[in-house]
Amino acid sequence: MTEQTQTPTSQYVLECRDVSRTFMIGRGPFTEKRPLRAVQDISLQVRRGEVLAVVGESGCGKTTLAKMLLGLLEPTAGDILYEGVPISSVDRRDVARRIQPVFQDPYSSLNPRKTLAQIISLPLDVHKIGTPAERKARVEEIMELVGLPRRLLYSYPSQLSGGQRQRVAIARALAMKPEILVCDEPTSALDVSVQAQILNLLQELRDELNLTYVFISHNLAVVEHMSTRVAVMYLGRLIEFGMADQVFDHPRHPYTQALLDSVLTPEPQYSLPNIAMGRGFPNPLNPPSGCAFHPRCPHATELCQWAQPQPLAADGGTVECHLHSDPDAMAKSPRINEQKASAA
Numbered sequence: 355m356t357e358q359t360q361t362p363t364s365q366y367v368l369e370c371r372d373v374s375r376t377f378m379i380g381r382g383p384f385t386e387k388r389p390l391r392a393v394q395d396i397s398l399q400v401r402r403g404e405v406l407a408v409v410g411e412s413g414c415g416k417t418t419l420a421k422m423l424l425g426l427l428e429p430t431a432g433d434i435l436y437e438g439v440p441i442s443s444v445d446r447r448d449v450a451r452r453i454q455p456v457f458q459d460p461y462s463s464l465n466p467r468k469t470l471a472q473i474i475s476l477p478l479d480v481h482k483i484g485t486p487a488e489r490k491a492r493v494e495e496i497m498e499l500v501g502l503p504r505r506l507l508y509s510y511p512s513q514l515s516g517g518q519r520q521r522v523a524i525a526r527a528l529a530m531k532p533e534i535l536v537c538d539e540p541t542s543a544l545d546v547s548v549q550a551q552i553l554n555l556l557q558e559l560r561d562e563l564n565l566t567y568v569f570i571s572h573n574l575a576v577v578e579h580m581s582t583r584v585a586v587m588y589l590g591r592l593i594e595f596g597m598a599d600q601v602f603d604h605p606r607h608p609y610t611q612a613l614l615d616s617v618l619t620p621e622p623q624y625s626l627p628n629i630a631m632g633r634g635f636p637n638p639l640n641p642p643s644g645c646a647f648h649p650r651c652p653h654a655t656e657l658c659q660w661a662q663p664q665p666l667a668a669d670g671g672t673v674e675c676h677l678h679s680d681p682d683a684m685a686k687s688p689r690i691n692e693q694k695a696s697a698a
């Protein structure tokens with residue numbers, strides 16, 4: 355906190371303050387709309403040059419958070435700050451230049467009718483940067499940077515492999531010399547062998563270009579070696595946030611522990627939660643009361659059934675679990691998932 359007061363504007367390059375995003379869901383004009391809380395009360399900070407990994411199962415709100423960090427989606431509550439300034443008050447083109455996305459699916463995110471040269475130079479064309487010759491030189495430079503041979507300059511996406519397409523998406527993101535890349539599952543659609551190549555490329559680019567990454571994945575194994583800090587989401591909430599070493603070596607939240615256990619299964623690409631957690635991911639339209647993780651948690655007590663745990667600050671991060679914030683009450687409260695506890 356003291357650091358923050360010393361340099362209030364530049365300590366964090368990106369910051370979420372109590373950010374929530376609710377979608378109103380309803381089938382037709384006569385059915386009542388219901389709120390789906392995709393992201394709830396998330397507070398986290400991204401420091402310049404670091405890799406913030408955001409992990410959690412499919413549907414927990416990662417993409418919604420990414421879109422808000424990119425300035426593409428407005429929070430329904432709370433603020434997203436870029437260098438201490440609300441992102442909504444920064445010029446849209448400026449945000450688009452500084453913070454670039456790399457999405458999961460390089461098939462749907464690339465225009466099939468454009469050549470690589472056209473795709474990569476599009477941001478430069480839109481922002482009217484340089485002469486046509488300078489743009490062409492820049493495109494060739496970036497292609498080399500991302501490991502795409504020059505002979506592919508006039509190829510179309512359909513002529514490329516999945517890995518090459520993701521390189522094109524990365525090249526396009528880099529065209530404007532951004533500061534931050536928000537990578538949303540950038541390797542999830544690729545074969546395992548290709549995944550490693552793209553991860554290596556992203557790491558090299560970060561070192562070479564001094565980039566900051568927000569790196570989203572449902573698979574902890576993917577982010578383990580590259581992350582500086584880790585944010586673990588569950589049903590829209592940030593349940594654990596901390597330094598990568600801390601989170602990987604001494605996870606505090608039972609959900610993080612379970613995710614890490616599942617990484618150790620023989621097929622890491624299916625980093626599904628351990629069966630010891632029992633039932634699957636709950637319905638976000640009808641979330642469990644209290645701590646949303648309680649039906650799957652081997653440590654849950656009656657307290658967890660009715661009381662929402664509050665984030666507890668710990669070692670520069672946070673954890674949102676009664677085991678940590680209310681240890682005495684937890685010790686006294688009857689356990690509710692005994693079978694899971696013995697299976698775990």
Ligand SMILES: Nc1ncnc2c1ncn2[C@@H]1O[C@H](COP(=O)(O)OP(=O)(O)O)[C@@H](O)[C@H]1O
Nearest residue numbers: 377390392411412413414415416417418419638
């Ligand atoms: N535009 C939208 N309209 C309605 N619901 C949405 C929309 N975008 C996401 N959701 C819902 O919000 C929740 C979180 O989605 P998402 O952020 O895509 O999660 P993740 O990326 O972790 O899989 C899901 O239940 C999803 O169905």
Ligand SMILES: [Mg+2]
Nearest residue numbers: 416417418538
């Ligand atoms: Mg997603």
